[in-house]
Structures are given as C-alpha cells and as structure tokens.
Amino acid sequence: MIVREKPGFWDLLTALRGSIVPRVIWPVGLLCGVAVLIVALDRLTGLAPHLDGSVFTVFGIGLSLFLGFRNNAAYDRWWEARRLWGGLLADMRSLAREAEVFLADPAPRKEMLRAALVFLHAHRLNLRRLSPLSPGQEQVADAIHPPDAALDRLNAVVAAAHRQGALDGFGARALSARLGSMAAQQAGCERIANSPLPFVYSLLIYRTTYLYCLLLPLALIGTTGWMTPVFVAVVAYMFLGLAEVTEDLAHPFGATQNALPLDAICRAVEISLAPHLGQEPPAPLKPQDYYLS
Numbered sequence: 086m087i088v089r090e091k092p093g094f095w096d097l098l099t100a101l102r103g104s105i106v107p108r109v110i111w112p113v114g115l116l117c118g119v120a121v122l123i124v125a126l127d128r129l130t131g132l133a134p135h136l137d138g139s140v141f142t143v144f145g146i147g148l149s150l151f152l153g154f155r156n157n158a159a160y161d162r163w164w165e166a167r168r169l170w171g172g173l174l175a176d177m178r179s180l181a182r183e184a185e186v187f188l189a190d191p192a193p194r195k196e197m198l199r200a201a202l203v204f205l206h207a208h209r210l211n212l213r214r215l216s217p218l219s220p221g222q223e224q225v226a227d228a229i230h231p232p233d234a235a236l237d238r239l240n241a242v243v244a245a246a247h248r249q250g251a252l253d254g255f256g257a258r259a260l261s262a263r264l265g266s267m268a269a270q271q272a273g274c275e276r277i278a279n280s281p282l283p284f285v286y287s288l289l290i291y292r293t294t295y296l297y298c299l300l301l302p303l304a305l306i307g308t309t310g311w312m313t314p315v316f317v318a319v320v321a322y323m324f325l326g327l328a329e330v331t332e333d334l335a336h337p338f339g340a341t342q343n344a345l346p347l348d349a350i351c352r353a354v355e356i357s358l359a360p361h362l363g364q365e366p367p368a369p370l371k372p373q374d375y376y377l378s
Contacts, residue, residue, distance in 0.1 A: 086342070086343065086344065086345060086346040086349075086377045086378075088372045088377045105326040105329050105330055106322075106326075108329050109321075109322060109325045109326050109329055112295075112321065112325055113318050113321045113322050113325065114318075116295070116298045116299065116317055116318070116321045117314045117315075117317055117318040117321070118314075119299060119302070119317075120301075120302040120313050120314040120317040120318075121314045123302040123303065123306060123313070124302065124306055124310065124311055124313050124314065127306045128310075133302075133303065133306060134303055135303065135304075135306065135307045136300070136303040136304045137304065138304040138305075140304070141297070141300070141301060141304045144297055145297065145320075148293055148294065148297055148324065151289070151290065151293070152290060152324065152327050152328065152331075155282070155286050155290060155328075155331050156327060156330070156331045156334075158282060158286075158331075158335075159282065159330075159331040159332075159334035159335040160331075160334050162277055162282070162334065162335055162337060163334040163335075163337040163343075163345070165273070165277065166274060166277050166337035166338065166345055167337070167345055169270045169273045169274050169277075170270075170274070170345060170347065170350050172266070172270050173205070173208075173267060173270040173271070173350075174350055174353060174354055174357075176263060176266050176267045176270065177201060177205065177267075177354045177357065177358065178354075178357045178358075179263060180197075180198070180201055180260070180263050180264075180267075181198055181201075181357065181358050181361040183256075183259055183260055183263060184197055184198060184260070184361070185361060186256070187252055187253070187255075187256025187257075187259065187260065188246060188251060188252055188256070189251070190246075190251045191363075193242060193245070193246040193251055193252075194361070195361075195362055195363070196242050197239060197242045197243065197246075197260075198358050198361055198362055199362070200235065200238050200239040200242055201239055201267075201358070202354070202355065202358065203225065203235045203238070203239075204232060204235035204236050204238075204239055204267070205351055205354055206351060207225055207231040207232040207234075207235045208232040208235075208271055208274070209347045209348070209351055210231070211230070211231060211232050211275075212274055212275070212278050212338035212347070213338055213339065213340065213347065225238070232271060233271075236264065236267065236268060236271070239264060240261075240264055243257060243260050243261065243264065244257075274338070277337065277338075278338055281335060281336070282335045287328075287332070290328050291325075291328060294321075294324045294325055294328060297320075297324070298317055298320060298321045298324070301316075301317055301320060302314075302317055305317070330343065340378070346370075346377040346378055347378075348370055348377075348378040349369070349370040349377050349378065352367060352369055352370045353369065355367055356369060
C-alpha cells in the first residue's frame, strides 16, 4: 500500500512509485506507434479512412460507464477486505483483554495468545498464497488449511482451560464467541480471495479498450493531424491505467502497491498483544520508499 501525502506539482509529474505508468507504458507506446503509422499513411497516400467522431463519443461513453462499474466492484472488494482485517485486529485486542479477565492463570492465557498470533500469521500467509515458514508456524505447516488448524489449536486451549477449571462457563462462552467472530472475519477474507471478479469483465474491458484506441486515430486525423498520437496516448493511458488499477483493487491481499498492508496490520496486533505476553512490543512497520507491506 502506498502511503504518502499529496504530492507537489513536480512529484505529480515525475513520481513513479505508486504510479500505474510502468505497467501501461508499453501498451500506450504501442497504440501511439499505430497512431503515428495511420497519420503517416494518411499524409503520404491519403488512403486512411476518416470516420465520424460522433460514433466514438458514444463508444467512449459506454466504455467509461463499464470501466466505472468495474472500478466500483473492485473497490468494494478492497474496502470490504480492509473492514474484515480491521475487525480481526479489534477481535485480537479484545481476545487479549477478555483473557485477562477470565483466565487468572497466566500460563494458559499466554498459550492462548501465542496460538492466536499463529492463527493470524497463518491467515495472512494463506491469503497471499505463501508457505507458513514464519517462526511458530511449524505446528500447522503440514495442515491442509493452516489457518483453520491454528484456530482449532486456539479453540483447544480454551476448551482445555475450561475442562481443568481454570475458565468458568461464562468466560468459556465469551471466549468462544470471540473465536467465532475471528472465524467469521477469516471466512469473509477467504471468500474474497477465492471468488475473483469474473474473467469476462477483464476480457471485455481490455478488448474494448484496445479496439477503441486502435480505431480512434481514424476519427482524429482529419482535425488533429500529427497531434493524433498524443491524444491517443492520453486516452489509452486513462482507460488502460484505470483498468490496471481495478486489477490491483480486485486482489486486495496480493503484494502489489495497492494491496492491503497485511504485514503492518499483523505487526499492530503483535504490538497490542506484547504487554499481555510480558514482552517488549516490537517497532511498528514503516513505509519503505512510500510502500507499506
């Protein structure tokens, strides 16, 4: 996730970190080159057809509306994912406080919080399609679904404390409800990760955008002449750039510059749980070159 203040005028023109330019520069350059060839063909031979611009107006409006719809759908996924991880952060902090209230014995309390951290990191790694190689993940590394196995271990700690009399019935019910809330946040994230936007949306957007930009010079050469490639480049940058941004937003748990900072959220949980574990809180993660992972 890119974290920076509003850039100044020069940064606005030159900033590449967090920009979509590196990902669209080659397609935009290709479309601009095609526009140069069409203008050259028209100037040298007069064989290039001149099309009515009103058709492209209707075409462009339809493409803009569809891009807007897809952008809204992608942003809804990104925002829901952020809410789910915010809820998981709140659940972890509440779990630590409830454990302090209901578990007088520090041994099972600390064991439960350590198991909760194992679940949190296993959940993060699972969403990012990474192997559970972090310290403390070894006990769930071989499970078919490591986050679920970690949550089962956490539930087993609560159940064992209840059976041994270290946790009364009301406390067991409260902690079980907290684990249920964590499981609901987990399931919501996995629903987003495992149900991408339909592929046909991406196919239609990119095909239509390329077709529009390839035909656009035929509507501009009569009035803009050698400036046609410039206008084509601007239109291509706008449409292709927005399409690429929606690709990032539609996958909020990835490692792209617009994905959620899951590492930073997990570190916030570690900081919150450290006093309950009798540990020194680690330093919060800070953006590196404006990027917060």
